[in-house]
Amino acid sequence: MSDHDRGAYTPPTDAPLSFDARQPVRGSRPTPIILVVSAIVLVVLVAAIVLIYRSGAREAGEPPQTVGAPIGEMKTAPSPEDQPVDPATGLQIYQSEDGDVTPGEPNFVAPPEAPQARPTAPDLRPSAPVETRPAPPAEPAPAAKTPEPKAPEPKTQVAPSNKVATPPAPPAAATGAAMVQVGAFSSEALADAGWTEAVRAVSDLAAGKGKRVEPVQSNGKTLYRGYVTGFNTRAEATAFCERLKSTGRSCFVR
Known part of the structure; x- marks a missing residue:
């Protein structure tokens, strides 16, 4: 009976010939390789865990396992009889034929260093005497000439000469070719x-x-004006002034 001759409610009598993808074909089912490999790996892991545990753990009363090579013998100090003998032991040293041995020359050590005296402050007093030049005095007015008195002819009277006061000579300059002025002050003390x-x-x-x-x-x-004198050359005075300027003071060479 064909499919067209069957009615709507006729039960099937033959196996359907159409292909059903839900039903696998016999003999073509694949082998579960992944499942087998997973089982093998699981067994190996369990065996490894058991071996590791068995090798590290010991039961009660069991002595610990020996680690390393066993020691054959312990090294000990030799007995006094086995100690090496010094060849000089028991020998007696006699005096030499030349007599007493002369001791060597003593080696003297330098004495401790003595403390030195502290350096004294340089003497700042001037070696040359202090010279104070006074102000030049005012020149006196010339004296008026006195008329000569008339005298008799036989006698000649000479008019007396008037002495004119001369200013005092200025003090001698300080020795040296140059001097350094260190300032102009309002008093001699300053x-x-x-x-x-x-x-x-x-x-x-x-x-x-x-x-x-x-x-x-x-x-x-x-x-x-205050001056420092006694320089032999102008270059020496200039060097002194430059050093003085470096300390913050003013000066110039005269």
């Missing part, structure tokens, strides 16, 4: 103090130098 401070500032170059204070008139006031 000029002395300024000279002392300048010499103390460069004491290494001021040894043997002199002092000079010169009064001058400026704008109706008397000022006192």
Whole structure:
């Protein structure tokens, strides 16, 4: 009976010939390789865990396992009889034929260093005397000529000569080719103090130098110039002034 001759409610009598994808074909089912491999890996892991546990753990009362090679014998110190014998033991040393042995020369050690005295401060007093040049005195007015008195002819009377006062000679200049002015001060005491401070500032170059204070008139006031004298050359005075300027003071070479 064909499919067209069957009715709607006729039960099937033959196996359907149409293909059903839900039903696999016999003999073509694949082998479950993944399942087999997974089972093998699981068995290997379980066996490895058991072996590791068995090798590291020990039962109660079981002695610990020996680690490393066993020790054959322990090294001990040799007995006194087995100690090496010194060949010089028991020997007696007699005096030499030359007599007593002369001791060697003693080696003396240098004595401890003695403390040195502290250096003294340089003498800042001037070697040359302090020269103070006074202000030049005013020149006196010329004396008026007195008329000669008339005398008799036989006698000739000579008019007396009037002596004109001469100003005092200025003091001799300080020795040296140049000098350094360290300032102009309002009093002689301040000029002395300024000279002392300048010499103390460069004491290494001021040894043997002199002092000079010169009064001058400026704008109706008397000022006192302080000089450091005693330089042999102008170059020496210039070097002194440059060192003095480096300390913050003013000066110039005269």
